[in-house]
Amino acid sequence: MPEKKWMPRWFYQLASPKWCYQITGKLLPIFAWLALLCLGVGIVWALAFAPPDYQQGNSFRIMYLHVPAAILAQSCYMLMAIAGAIGLIWKMKVADMAAFAAAPIGASMAVLALATGAIWGKPTWGSWWVWDARLTSMLILLFLYLGVMALYAAMENPNTAAKAASILSLVGLVNIPIIKYSVEWWNTLHQPATFKLTEKPAMPVEMWLPLLIMVIGFYCFFAVSLMMRLRNEILRREKRASWVRELIVSQ
Amino acid sequence: MNPKRKQRLALVLLLVVGVSVAVGLALYALNQNINLFYSPTQIVGGEAPKDTRIRAGGMVVEGSVKRDQESLRVQFAMTDYAEEVLVEYTGILPDLFREGQGIVAQGAIDGNGVFQAVEVLAKHDENYMPPEVAEALEAAGKMPKPAEEVFNK
Amino acid sequence: MVEETNIATISMSQQFSAALKRDLLLSFRRKSDLFNPLIFFLMVATLFPLGVSPEPTFLADVAPGVVWVAALLATLLSLDGMFRSDYDDGTLEQMLLSPQPLMIVCLAKTLAHWMTTGLPLTLMSPLLGVMLFLPSDAMLGLVLSLLIGTPTLSFIGAIGAALTVGLKKGGILISLLVLPLYIPVLIFGSGAVQAAVAGLPIGGYLALLGAGLALGFVLAPLATSAAVRVSVSG
Numbered sequence: 170m171p172e173k174k175w176m177p178r179w180f181y182q183l184a185s186p187k188w189c190y191q192i193t194g195k196l197l198p199i200f201a202w203l204a205l206l207c208l209g210v211g212i213v214w215a216l217a218f219a220p221p222d223y224q225q226g227n228s229f230r231i232m233y234l235h236v237p238a239a240i241l242a243q244s245c246y247m248l249m250a251i252a253g254a255i256g257l258i259w260k261m262k263v264a265d266m267a268a269f270a271a272a273p274i275g276a277s278m279a280v281l282a283l284a285t286g287a288i289w290g291k292p293t294w295g296s297w298w299v300w301d302a303r304l305t306s307m308l309i310l311l312f313l314y315l316g317v318m319a320l321y322a323a324m325e326n327p328n329t330a331a332k333a334a335s336i337l338s339l340v341g342l343v344n345i346p347i348i349k350y351s352v353e354w355w356n357t358l359h360q361p362a363t364f365k366l367t368e369k370p371a372m373p374v375e376m377w378l379p380l381l382i383m384v385i386g387f388y389c390f391f392a393v394s395l396m397m398r399l400r401n402e403i404l405r406r407e408k409r410a411s412w413v414r415e416l417i418v419s420q
Numbered sequence: 421m422n423p424k425r426k427q428r429l430a431l432v433l434l435l436v437v438g439v440s441v442a443v444g445l446a447l448y449a450l451n452q453n454i455n456l457f458y459s460p461t462q463i464v465g466g467e468a469p470k471d472t473r474i475r476a477g478g479m480v481v482e483g484s485v486k487r488d489q490e491s492l493r494v495q496f497a498m499t500d501y502a503e504e505v506l507v508e509y510t511g512i513l514p515d516l517f518r519e520g521q522g523i524v525a526q527g528a529i530d531g532n533g534v535f536q537a538v539e540v541l542a543k544h545d546e547n548y549m550p551p552e553v554a555e556a557l558e559a560a561g562k563m564p565k566p567a568e569e570v571f572n573k
Numbered sequence: 574m575v576e577e578t579n580i581a582t583i584s585m586s587q588q589f590s591a592a593l594k595r596d597l598l599l600s601f602r603r604k605s606d607l608f609n610p611l612i613f614f615l616m617v618a619t620l621f622p623l624g625v626s627p628e629p630t631f632l633a634d635v636a637p638g639v640v641w642v643a644a645l646l647a648t649l650l651s652l653d654g655m656f657r658s659d660y661d662d663g664t665l666e667q668m669l670l671s672p673q674p675l676m677i678v679c680l681a682k683t684l685a686h687w688m689t690t691g692l693p694l695t696l697m698s699p700l701l702g703v704m705l706f707l708p709s710d711a712m713l714g715l716v717l718s719l720l721i722g723t724p725t726l727s728f729i730g731a732i733g734a735a736l737t738v739g740l741k742k743g744g745i746l747i748s749l750l751v752l753p754l755y756i757p758v759l760i761f762g763s764g765a766v767q768a769a770v771a772g773l774p775i776g777g778y779l780a781l782l783g784a785g786l787a788l789g790f791v792l793a794p795l796a797t798s799a800a801v802r803v804s805v806s807g
Contacts, residue, residue: 376549376550
């Protein structure tokens with residue numbers, strides 16, 4: 170098929186469950202160590218050495234969990250939707266499996282972001298929960314994750330389930346810009362972003378550096394859990410393939 | 421053009437038209453004050469409806485907080501650096517409530533133009549800094565203040 | 574060969590109106606499909622004065638939200654039937670095999686669904702407004718918001734219905750899939766009515782509902798037809 174040459178080679182290699190299983194097996198320990206290192210350093214630095222805020226005192230430190238969890242909940246949704254789209258368009262099985270693997274991780278990140286946000290909101294704003302645009306759209310994100318997971322659970326044929334869930338997650342993608350810009354469009358109680366790609370962060374280095382490390386650590390942790398779930402899923406769905414049998418026999 | 425291509429072109433055109441209509445309407449809506457949020461300037465200017473549940477935001481004016489000795493009643497003034505509005509509230513204020521702090525209050529304006537709040541929440545901005553830095557900035561008079569437009573959306 | 578070109582020359586608008594007529598005719602033949610959501614709408618609205626408080630000022634306060642939630646639930650209830658019978662008797666499969674784009678059929682079906690649920694609900698809403706002591710100034714806002722908002726509910730709902738039509742127990746699952754996407758419509762819909770009650774301009778809310786409708790109109794038939802394909806072939 171000559172018309173397919175415009176995609177890079179690794180893209181097609183990824184489509185092979187076997188190749189994907191092998192490469193994630195090599196990458197997994199690297200990311201696991203990175204995650205351990207970043208989260209360890211980040212937590213100790215954030216909780217013990219970063220200076221307290223001039224207004225919020227020590228309670229602002231929950232940011233070091235809240236912000237990475239919230240960022241990850243959104244990027245995980247993006248990943249799920251994009252993987253789903255790839256699965257729909259190129260009929261790539263591994264992409265379907267990755268979308269399936271991502272859903273519960275994203276949902277738990279959304280729960281973590283909402284829970285830490287509530288704990289942070291009480292001392293700062295004076296309320297556990299406010300029905301403003303940012304919080305509501307984040308809650309909708311959690312519901313979308315739960316809907317996608319329910320759809321996976323309801324369908325017995327994994328291929329049909331993957332296609333259906335991909336369509337649903339693509340539809341739900343409209344929520345992501347709403348979450349991102351809700352603090353700018355409406356006058357929400359939630360603060361605008363402290364980190365912006367285009368500007369200097371609105372906090373000193375000794376505060377944002379541990380945050381950055383935590384964000385990287387969360388991403389590495391996400392990669393690790395995604396790869397672990399993906400490898401499981403590959404083995405489960407490819408259980409009839411000869412290479413899986415050989416793998417199991419050899420162990 | 422064959423019919424298949426014609427269909428595709430029609431579909432793409434429809435998509436572009438639909439999305440641009442949606443964007444146009446959304447932009448129009450964002451210019452309306454949809455979440456009933458008013459700044460002190462708008463309240464003083466009479467733009468905000470009276471006796472209707474609205475939200476208002478501003479900075480607590482230095483030295484304006486008066487607490488009732490008997491009850492939990494508090495009175496303070498709120499400003500957007502242009503106009504001031506008196507706010508009355510009965511209840512427990514958030515820990516972060518202090519003079520010079522940004523707040524968002526929910527309530528209604530009474531006949532005297534005083535904002536009767538049923539809920540006062542502290543709004544934290546995106547600036548974080550250690551106490552020493554804050555003191556130094558304060559001394560130098562370079563403390564970052566929320567821009568006026570934060571309360572004038 | 575001659576027959577094939579004949580099929581291909583049916584224009585998209587002809588196909589659309591044929592599908593729309595068929596669906597409307599079907600639902601008028603089955604009167605219960607037409608009236609059940611309306612009765613449900615009325616009953617849910619009755620629960621609030623009886624279950625919470627019959628006090629007029631309280632009811633007037635909650636009326637915008639109650640009418641909107643009731644309309645939303647009534648729409649939700651009727652979604653499962655949208656593709657169900659066509660799926661069961663194989664009609665949907667035939668539509669999928671026809672040379673015309675499936676999108677057009679989906680658009681027609683969604684519109685037929687709105688005309689048989691959303692539109693009657695909208696027309697009936699002033700009655701509920703009166704029952705719940707909604708100020709008469711706000712009636713126009715209520716009807717307008719439902720008129721713009723309920724088609725969006727049908728468009729989003731069609732996606733959910735198409736995704737679950739292949740499953741035996743689609744009912745609860747549809748709600749799980751569709752309700753999160755309904756939340757914004759509910760917020761701006763009841764917001765419009767609340768603004769109308771307070772005598773504030775409702776243009777902003779209606780514009781947002783309109784933006785949702787425009788997006789739904791162009792994107793939902795795409796997603797619905799893709800979902801129908803998945804459900805029928807899977």
